[in-house]
Amino acid sequence: MTARVTLGTKAESLSRVSALLRSGRVLAxxxxxxxxxRAKRNEIINAITDFTEYDQTLIIRSSTRREDSAQHSAAGEFLSIKGVRGSKALGGAIDSVIASYGMCIDDDQVLVQPEASTVIASGVAASCDPSTGSPYRVVNWVDGPETAAVTSGAGAPLRTWYHVSHRATVDPPETFLKNVIKLVGELEDLTGIRHLQVEFGIDKNGHPILFQVRQLTNVPTSIPTQKHHDALMKVYQRLRDSPPDHSHPGVIGRRSIYGVMPDWNPAEIIGIRPRPLALSLYRTLLTDHAWSAARRRYGYRSVGAPVLTDFAGSPYVDSRVSFSSLVPADLDDSLATRLVDYYIDRLDSNPHLHDKVEFEIAFTCYTFDLDKRLAPLRTAGFDEDDSRTLSRSLHALTKKLLSGLGPWHADQQSIRELARRRLHFANQPAHSTSRIKRLLNDCMRYGTVSFAGLARGAFIATQLLSSLVNAEVLSPPERLEFISGIRTVAREMSEKFRQLSREDFLARYGHLRPGTYDILSARYDETPDLYFNWHRHEPQMAQQAEFHLSAPQVRKLTDLLIRSDFPISPSNFLSFLGAAIKAREVAKFEFTHNLSDALLSLRLLGEQMNIDTGDLSYLNVPTIMQLSGDLAHNTGLVRAAVERGRAAHEITESIALPPLITSCEEIWGFEMPRTQPNFVSQRRVIAPVALVAEGNPIEGCIALLVSADPGYDWIFTHGIVGLVTCYGGVNSHMAVRAQELNIPAVIGAGEIRFHHWVGASTLEIDSANMSVRVIA
Structure with a gap:
């Protein structure tokens, strides 16, 4: 690629491309x-007013030698002033911009332009994915006349579109985006630089106005373009050629949608781009067989297919498989199929519900407000008989659970057996291959099927509890009071942290690790000082009073249970709800103990083979099950598997896919949901949280800011190790700065996530895997 333009300062770059640009224009x-x-102040003011016509509104922009270099962008670090009119205001604005340079040099510059008018949208486009270097055009924009909304990271309704650069332009969500893509491509050709960031506005005719072009810095090296294309083509063909009639037993419905959040929620559990070992463990232990076996035992349709698939290593839930498994087993195929199709159509029409499918889309148990919840079926072509039939089926499986006739008690016994068996081989050598296999096999045999069943019971209990609010038996605060009174594992752990010695606490809870399936996520007992402040005085938790219903509430609930034909007393009903919610947490605590011990043993075995933990994260479960007592054999086997896994994961990290895939064409271009955070860098960090606005010390901390405002650029000089903002996009100035400094960041987390993380004391940001975990 031969460069025709050499980039310089902001002003020089715009001046040099302006005469050559064909796909956009530069304002005068x-x-x-x-x-x-300093030497010719009045002459310059006169020249500007003559050049622009005196009454035109101007923007005075910084253009220093410290901006937009190949090593450092200083994005947003210096001042620009809009809305300047008149010579007095002009002189003052120029002085202010120069003052923002601090220790400036004589050949630092100031750029003066007419302010863009009649702009209908504005944004920033990157010629590659800034965090991975992968061949995508990534465009952030906002609709409307505000030209700095994207770069400032303010709370504007930001939109983001990804387009594969080696593919002909697909239909974008806005027509003007095609012109933006052309502009980026032309600037690449003019400059000979592959990694560019372009600030633009869109005029009323849909044509781009170029505000700035700079080189992106510290961009990772991506896989070759052809390799990227081949990987995406395989994903595209899999989706395109997926047969309408599913070949697996029990799976019904005419089509599928794939999501990272529905049902077993891989985005939260293992992340968007998990290492091969974490993905393999999650599939083997839960999403291949255990999940469906549990649902079958609890009265749902038998489904002979994994619920989780992966596209180039990125895990997705197959919504058709998931919805098929949530249909009561006694429904005939006709009604069951129509229900699954209805669920999928509703998800397609309401993609924002993809993390709430069991609450907002599917009907999976009887609740006291079920008739009201089923009402939308009537407008979707279901008749009254269909609703009655579904209601009877859901009532039967819910009643069976409440009556104690199902597998709920047996599942709890199986979890206790898992814990008992774990003690039997605790004395085996920690790095023993047989110990690793036994821990995993017991986890599958006694743990995960029962956990999946108890999780189903807990979900039904949660739904029933919520319907008590809708039935006006409980108020919303009373519902929360009931839940907070349940002695879950998390609540007990908080109490024991204050009561037990460090050694005893870690003996009980040390197996826990923030990333349950991730060998790179240290256990509590491996790095306890990272997770806990042993010297901090924890206030005594208030004694939680036992929850009791008032006499009128008892009468109302009794009547509700009788009318619903549930042969259970109000006190026993509430006891079951609490026990079901607790049983899920206990089951998770126990089966993950086996898993965590197996990962620890694998790490110790890796030390015997002189293979580090990072390499082991590229393994898979089939390889682990081939391990023997021969160290030399194991070493060769593992090293070969590691190389295969590393090569596959390199592709995984290079690919961006939408969180909800509804069409094979979305592989080549898609608009990111506005609730999807933007992850910067490929690094992982665990650190305390510091709220910048409250004046918390931020050195060595993950800084939390409401907006990605470049006015907070000073935080990068105070030794922060991570950054989270509520608002902002991947092309905001703060994102650019975090990328340059290789600081893991989450830009535009959204209000719900942000406020959840504000309440934490310690967070883990895993940018490569696009996940955040609350540690404490």
Whole structure:
């Protein structure tokens, strides 16, 4: 690629491309040095007013030698002033911009342009994925006349579109985006630089106005373009050629949608781009067989297919498989199929519900407000008989659970057996291959099927509890009071942290690790000082009073249970709800103990083979099950598997896919949901949280800011190790700065996530895997 334009300062770059640009335009400009301004102030003011017509509104922009270099962008670090009119205001604005340079040099510049008018949208486009270097055009924009909304990271309704650069432009969500893509491509050709960031506005005719072009810095090296294309083509063909009639037993419905959040929620559990070992463990232990076996035992349709698939290593839930498994087993195929199709159509029409499918889309148990919840079926072509039939089926499986006739008690016994068996081989050598296999096999045999069943019971209990609010038996605060009174594992752990010695606490809870399936996520007992402040005084938790219903509430609930034909007393009903919610947490605590011990043993075995933990994260479960007592054999086997896994994961990290895939064409271009955070860098960090606005010390901390405002650029000089903002996009100035400094960041987390993380004391940001975990 032969460059026709050499980038310089902001002003020089715009001036050099303006005469050659065909896919966009640069507004008229003048620029001068600081030395020239100091020597010829009045002459420059006169020249500007003559050049732009005196009454035109101007923007005075920074253009220093410290901005937009190949090593450092200083994005947003210096001042620009809009809305400037008149010579007095002009002189003052120029002085202010120069003052923002601090220790400036004589050949630093100031750029003057007319302010863009009649702009209908504006944004920033990157010629590659800034965090991975992968061949995508990534465009952030906002609709409306505000030209700095994207770069400032303010709370504007930001939109983001990804387009594969080696693919002909697909239909974008806005027509003008095609012109933006052309502009980025032309600037690549003119400059000979592959990694560019372009600030633009869109005029009323849909044509781009170029505000700035700079080189992106510290961009990782991506896989070759052809390799990227081949990987995406395989994903595209899999989706395109997926047969309408599913070949697995029990799976019904005419089509599928794939999501990272529905049902077993891989985005939360293992992340968007998990290492091969974490993905393999999650599939083997839960999403291949255990999940469906549990649902079958609890009265749902038998489904002979994994619920989780992966596209180039990124895990997705197959919604058709998931919805098929949530249909009561006694429904005939006709009604069951129509229900699954209805669920999928509703998800397609309401993609924002993809993390709430069991609450907002599917009907999976009887609740006291079920008739009201089933009402939308009537407008979707289901008749009254269909609703009655579904209601009877859901009532039967819910009643069976409440009556104690199902597998709920047996599942709890199986979890206790898992814990008992774990003690039997605790004395085996920690790095023993047989110990690793036994821990995993017991986990599958006694743990995960029962956990999946108890999780189903807990979900039904949660739904029933919520319906008590809708039935006006409980108020919302009373519902929360009931839940907070349940002695879950988390609540007990908080109490034991204050009561037990460090050694005893870690003996009981040390197996826990924030990333349950991730060998790179240290256990509590491996790095306890990272997770806990042993010297911090924890206030005594208030004694939780036992929850009791009032006499009128008892009468109302009794009547509700009788009318619902549930042969259970109000006190026993509430006891079951609490026990079901607790049983799920206990089951998770126990089966993950086996898993965590197996990962620890694998790490110790890796030390015997001189293979580090990072390499082991590229293994898979089939390889682990082939391990023997021969160390030399194991070493060769593992090293070969590691190389295969590393090569596969390199592709995984290079690919961006939408969180909800509804069409094979979305592989080549898609708009990101506005609730999807933007992850910067490929690094992982665990650190305390510091709220910048509250004046918390931020050195060595993950800084939390409401907006990605470049006015907070000073935080990067105070030794922060991570950054989270509520608002902002991947092309905001703060995102650019975090990328340059290789600081893991989450930009535009959204209000719900942000406020959840504000309440934490310690977070883990895993940018490569696009996940955040609350540690404490």
């Amino acid at each position: 400009l003048m620029y001068f040095t600081v030395a020239e301004w």
